Amino acid sequence: MYCVSECPGMAVAGPYSAFVFCRLQLNNEDVQTVGVDKSIEMIEFAKKTYGCSKMDFKVLDIENAHDCSFYSHRFNKIFSFFCFHWVHNKVDSLLNMHLMLKSGGEILVNFMLINPLVELYKCMDTEWQIYIKDIKQMSQNVYSPDEIKDIFTKAGFRIIHLESSVKKYTFPDFSSLLSAVKAVDVMYSILPQHLHDRYSMHVKDKICERQMVQICPITGKIIKAYLPITVHAVKD
Numbered sequence: 001m002y003c004v005s006e007c008p009g010m011a012v013a014g015p016y017s018a019f020v021f022c023r024l025q026l027n028n029e030d031v032q033t034v035g036v037d038k039s040i041e042m043i044e045f046a047k048k049t050y051g052c053s054k055m056d057f058k059v060l061d062i063e064n065a066h067d068c069s070f071y072s073h074r075f076n077k078i079f080s081f082f083c084f085h086w087v088h089n090k091v092d093s094l095l096n097m098h099l100m101l102k103s104g105g106e107i108l109v110n111f112m113l114i115n116p117l118v119e120l121y122k123c124m125d126t127e128w129q130i131y132i133k134d135i136k137q138m139s140q141n142v143y144s145p146d147e148i149k150d151i152f153t154k155a156g157f158r159i160i161h162l163e164s165s166v167k168k169y170t171f172p173d174f175s176s177l178l179s180a181v182k183a184v185d186v187m188y189s190i191l192p193q194h195l196h197d198r199y200s201m202h203v204k205d206k207i208c209e210r211q212m213v214q215i216c217p218i219t220g221k222i223i224k225a226y227l228p229i230t231v232h233a234v235k236d
């Protein structure tokens with residue numbers, strides 16, 4: 001997630017988002033951003049790769065009201081790309097982001113209405129499920145656009161634009177899909193290295209068994225449907 005202000009400011013997390021912000025900053029010299037993430041590793045990586053005088057990175061759990069209150073009324077804009085589906089307590093997080101914005105400040109959030117990784121964790125064999133300690137917190141993992149609209153409104157935002165539709169992504173083969181899963185699957189940082197290959201086979205088996213993707217019988221291409229949502233809202 002990224003929070004931006006016209007000096008000083010703040011933004012939030014991940015290499016892709018940091019890249020987007022570096023590009024934005026090239027076009028806007030007066031903007032200060034702070035990238036935040038609850039992961040120390042993610043913040044260290046972002047600092048090393050993208051840190052500069054106009055872009056800082058801080059460890060911050062967006063669900064933690066106490067820590068977020070440090071940034072009360074500080075930012076003009078908050079952005080978050082493909083992150084919010086990982087946040088367990090969306091209601092509290094939105095209240096915190098509302099607090100961190102100045103009056104008239106805007107938020108642009110884009111995320112998945114269903115976190116596909118959580119769907120996968122839920123159907124895994126117990127042998128693997130025991131590694132995911134906060135799986136219970138992920139129980140509300142499926143939202144409708146109306147529910148999202150409701151929690152933004154309850155947090156005090158006025159929605160300017162909300163957009164959601166089913167999208168499809170085509171992977172050239174199953175191993176590309178498994179690599180993409182691996183890039184965002186926290187299990188790989190929890191499991192000992194010698195279990196990675198067996199875990200990966202289990203992931204593949206579950207994806208096929210639950211028909212989470214379509215496989216083209218001729219080309220072997222893998223089609224994954226997903227449900228992104230983008231919300232642009234303002235704090236009046």
Ligand SMILES: C[S@@+](CC[C@H](N)C(=O)[O-])C[C@H]1O[C@@H](n2cnc3c(N)ncnc32)[C@H](O)[C@@H]1O
Nearest residue numbers: 014015016017037038039061062063081086087
């Ligand atoms: C899949 S990554 C998002 C990728 C990122 N947007 C990028 O640009 O590369 C999800 C991130 O959300 C972060 N996250 C999850 N819950 C969070 C929270 N409550 N507060 C802050 N960051 C959180 C995780 O630590 C993780 O780095």
